[in-house]
Amino acid sequence: MIKDSAITIAPETKLRDGSSSRPNSRKVFIKTYGCQMNVYDSIRMSDALAGDGYEQTEDMEEADLVLLNTCHIREKAAEKVYSALGRLRDMKKRKAADGREMMIGVTGCVAQAEGEEILRRAPAVDVVIGPQTYHRLPEALRRAQQGQRVVDTEYAIEDKFEHLPSAEKSKIKARGVTAFLTVQEGCDKFCTFCVVPYTRGSEVSRSVAQIVDEALKLVDGGVREITLLGQNVNAWHGKGPRGEEWSLGDLLYRLAEIPGLARLRYTTSHPRDMDDRLIGAHRDLRTLMPYLHLPVQSGSNRILKAMNRRHTTAEYLALIAKIRAARPDIALSGDFIVGFPGETDQDFEDTLRLVEDVAYAQAFSFKYSTRPGTPGAELKDQVPEEIKAQRLERLQALLLKQQHEFAETCVGKVVDVLLEKPGRMPGQIIGRSPWLQSVNVDAKASQIGDIINVRITGTSTNSLFGEVVQVSDTQRSSTA
Numbered sequence: 001m002i003k004d005s006a007i008t009i010a011p012e013t014k015l016r017d018g019s020s021s022r023p024n025s026r027k028v029f030i031k032t033y034g035c036q037m038n039v040y041d042s043i044r045m046s047d048a049l050a051g052d053g054y055e056q057t058e059d060m061e062e063a064d065l066v067l068l069n070t071c072h073i074r075e076k077a078a079e080k081v082y083s084a085l086g087r088l089r090d091m092k093k094r095k096a097a098d099g100r101e102m103m104i105g106v107t108g109c110v111a112q113a114e115g116e117e118i119l120r121r122a123p124a125v126d127v128v129i130g131p132q133t134y135h136r137l138p139e140a141l142r143r144a145q146q147g148q149r150v151v152d153t154e155y156a157i158e159d160k161f162e163h164l165p166s167a168e169k170s171k172i173k174a175r176g177v178t179a180f181l182t183v184q185e186g187c188d189k190f191c192t193f194c195v196v197p198y199t200r201g202s203e204v205s206r207s208v209a210q211i212v213d214e215a216l217k218l219v220d221g222g223v224r225e226i227t228l229l230g231q232n233v234n235a236w237h238g239k240g241p242r243g244e245e246w247s248l249g250d251l252l253y254r255l256a257e258i259p260g261l262a263r264l265r266y267t268t269s270h271p272r273d274m275d276d277r278l279i280g281a282h283r284d285l286r287t288l289m290p291y292l293h294l295p296v297q298s299g300s301n302r303i304l305k306a307m308n309r310r311h312t313t314a315e316y317l318a319l320i321a322k323i324r325a326a327r328p329d330i331a332l333s334g335d336f337i338v339g340f341p342g343e344t345d346q347d348f349e350d351t352l353r354l355v356e357d358v359a360y361a362q363a364f365s366f367k368y369s370t371r372p373g374t375p376g377a378e379l380k381d382q383v384p385e386e387i388k389a390q391r392l393e394r395l396q397a398l399l400l401k402q403q404h405e406f407a408e409t410c411v412g413k414v415v416d417v418l419l420e421k422p423g424r425m426p427g428q429i430i431g432r433s434p435w436l437q438s439v440n441v442d443a444k445a446s447q448i449g450d451i452i453n454v455r456i457t458g459t460s461t462n463s464l465f466g467e468v469v470q471v472s473d474t475q476r477s478s479t480a
């Protein structure tokens with residue numbers, strides 16, 4: 001699931017008197033575009049920079065370093081970055097006139113795709129670092145400080161995760177009770193619309209030891225819910241303790257043994273890689289939340305073939321039936337593309353029919369956008385913009401209706417809610433249902449991290465409302 005929103009990671013806590021916890025430290029502002037994997041990467045970069053005295057700030061004005069952690073998945077991504085860089089150039093000039101230096105770095109998938117071109121078009125940029133080399137970011141910044149502009153977009157031979165520092169416990173705590181953990185990167189599927197295999201490279205899985213170690217540290221820092229991330233997460237594979245082959249299902253069984261870890265999720269999956277072990281994990285593990293993001297992209301077999309998805313609608317529906325048989329309360333989510341080259345009215349109607357058949361709890365849908373370098377960009381029959389827009393509107397209306405219908409089925413039920421953070425209203429806490437919905441409930445801030453029973457009383461566009469029924473002692477956070 002990739003969203004177009006920009007996220008700024010929360011800064012380190014300031015001391016009461018307004019000073020920062022590290023005097024004379026430098027400040028970094030990180031703007032994160034795109035998917036959860038970028039959110040995770042931004043956190044890891046922030047931890048890597050902490051060693052060089054950088055603290056995060058939410059105020060770009062006071063930043064000594066601004067990083068744009070970019071996304072390249074859909075149209076105009078690079079242009080958006082260049083226009084943001086234009087604004088940063090002006091800020092850099094203004095600060096320089098006041099005798100303050102501000103460095104600018106571009107990281108993420110646009111950095112990978114554009115490389116040197118960024119230095120050429122945006123002379124204010126000091127460093128350009130790809131997703132596989134950001135462990136070298138502190139070194140690149142040191143070189144940039146000596147006047148050398150750095151582009152590092154190699155696929156590093158060394159494992160970046162081996163070279164990245166772990167977060168301090170206090171930082172993990174400050175980041176909240178839910179966390180991402182990247183277990184897999186890259187993609188070998190080569191869907192014909194997608195840039196990921198080119199920007200993130202081929203599939204790489206992190207080792208069981210690395211993942212378990214990171215999960216233990218997160219839980220020790222108060223994290224109660226971990227979402228395992230990968231561009232194609234269910235292609236993750238590794239070795240078990242006796243050298244046996246493990247798939248994502250095995251990894252989930254292992255992680256479910258970690259005391260204090262209450263919830264597990266994973267995203268994003270490809271239908272071809274949903275093996276029986278993974279489906280079994282959904283049946284057996286209460287820790288594994290009953291929610292699955294399983295993109296299908298289109299409901300037309302012709303289009304699925306042209307997209308190189310390597311499965312049919314019948315296979316997808318059979319898979320869904322199998323997953324639902326294993327875990328009847330599972331909520332399904334998906335991604336859809338409308339207006340892929342050659343998509344006819346009938347193909348689009350087939351997509352609507354598939355959506356009706358599946359009944360999604362949530363979904364993301366996009367107009368096809370041509371990505372340079374992908375096979376889809378070469379295809380003739382591009383669909384006119386107005387038709388794409390009309391189809392998207394119809395599809396989104398149907399998906400939204402399904403989302404509301406799903407939310408309505410929750411009303412009156414008592415559900416487990418993980419209390420996450422203070423809400424907008426005093427006394428209100430925002431929690432998360434097993435099906436990834438936000439739930440607003442009156443509770444105490446000291447209960448953040450607890451999983452409590454909430455009776456759902458109502459719904460709004462994107463969240464649920466509920467009232468506390470009782471708190472089960474056995475489910476209390478041990479690390480709060």
Ligand code: 5AD
Binds near residue numbers: 073193295336368369
């Ligand atoms: N055009 C539109 N949507 C795309 N996605 C990926 N590439 C494109 C593209 N070229 C969507 C897919 C994918 C999600 C992350 O982004 O639906 O699952």
Ligand code: SF4
Binds near residue numbers: 187189191195197270
């Ligand atoms: Fe892109 Fe397809 Fe790989 Fe997903 S599975 S990252 S859509 S190529």
